[in-house]
Amino acid sequence: MEKEKIVFIVNPNSGVSKKKRIIKQLETELDNRFSYEIKQTERPAHATDLAKKAVEEGAVAVVAIGGDGTVNEVAKGLIHTRTALGVIPAGSGNGFARHLKIPMQVSAAIKKINAFQTRTIDSATINGEAFLATAGLGFDAHVGWKFANFGHRGFFSYMQVTTNEFFRFKPRTYELEVDGVEMETSAFLINIANAGQYGNNAWIAPSASISDGKLNLCILEKFPHYEAPEIIFRLFSKQIEQSKYYRVIRAKEVRIKKPERFHLDGEPRECMEDIVIRVVPKSLEVIA
Numbered sequence: 249m250e251k252e253k254i255v256f257i258v259n260p261n262s263g264v265s266k267k268k269r270i271i272k273q274l275e276t277e278l279d280n281r282f283s284y285e286i287k288q289t290e291r292p293a294h295a296t297d298l299a300k301k302a303v304e305e306g307a308v309a310v311v312a313i314g315g316d317g318t319v320n321e322v323a324k325g326l327i328h329t330r331t332a333l334g335v336i337p338a339g340s341g342n343g344f345a346r347h348l349k350i351p352m353q354v355s356a357a358i359k360k361i362n363a364f365q366t367r368t369i370d371s372a373t374i375n376g377e378a379f380l381a382t383a384g385l386g387f388d389a390h391v392g393w394k395f396a397n398f399g400h401r402g403f404f405s406y407m408q409v410t411t412n413e414f415f416r417f418k419p420r421t422y423e424l425e426v427d428g429v430e431m432e433t434s435a436f437l438i439n440i441a442n443a444g445q446y447g448n449n450a451w452i453a454p455s456a457s458i459s460d461g462k463l464n465l466c467i468l469e470k471f472p473h474y475e476a477p478e479i480i481f482r483l484f485s486k487q488i489e490q491s492k493y494y495r496v497i498r499a500k501e502v503r504i505k506k507p508e509r510f511h512l513d514g515e516p517r518e519c520m521e522d523i524v525i526r527v528v529p530k531s532l533e534v535i536a
Contacts, residue, residue: 251283255302258313279362299325315339332533341447348536386437392511425503461529
């Protein structure tokens with residue numbers, strides 16, 4: 249009987265020693281009913297190409313070994329196919345994996361793959377480019393740009409950048425169209441969430457469902473600096489929706505006029521034109 253094929257995709261340029269250990273564990277812990285290949289990325293967006301090739305070759309799953317950036321690239325090659333996305337978390341935040349309760353511990357994540365229980369989830373697009381978890385503007389995007397150029401990854405580096413930039417950032421006014429209804433709002437940050445968190449259990453959209461056919465448009469209004477500790481506490485305790493500075497609108501489509509900068513699952517982008525974010529219901533199979 250022919251074994252089912254799984255392709256594992258890894259970015260060799262970050263967390264090298266940890267990923268080598270993961271690959272070693274696969275040799276002994278992956279169920280022998282599967283055959284598998286390890287593919288290493290060589291350039292930006294290469295993971296998407298490798299995932300598409302795996303689909304063409306009949307793989308039952310493509311597993312991203314990495315963080316949200318790698319997961320997002322792999323997923324782009326799997327949307328609207330029958331090949332499932334798997335994740336072995338190895339990034340700094342792992343927001344998508346945490347939302348789906350995929351274990352952070354490697355052996356447990358491999359066991360999840362061995363069990364091969366799949367579910368169908370939504371994805372989203374921003375001006376046609378797919379993403380899985382969150383897209384953000386304002387302070388969200390500002391920190392994303394600074395963090396990308398900071399030189400160090402990880403939670404503590406991210407918090408250092410966030411702290412450094414907090415007092416310098418100036419909120420702005422945004423013009424939006426939400427499911428056809430125009431609105432204007434001044435905001436510290438705006439996040440469009442398919443999944444609930446940034447990573448490291450910082451929940452920007454605790455009520456977000458990844459399979460309800462809707463996005464959560466999360467607006468955090470400008471707040472006094474002395475309220476920052478409470479906002480941070482609420483983020484990490486899944487209580488941000490109870491803040492008087494926060495509101496959420498559930499929508500299928502959001503248009504934002506000329507945001508200049510935004511992030512896509514943590515990856516910074518520039519855009520001098522309007523952006524349109526749409527949910528793509530039931531478009532991706534995942535092992536979870």
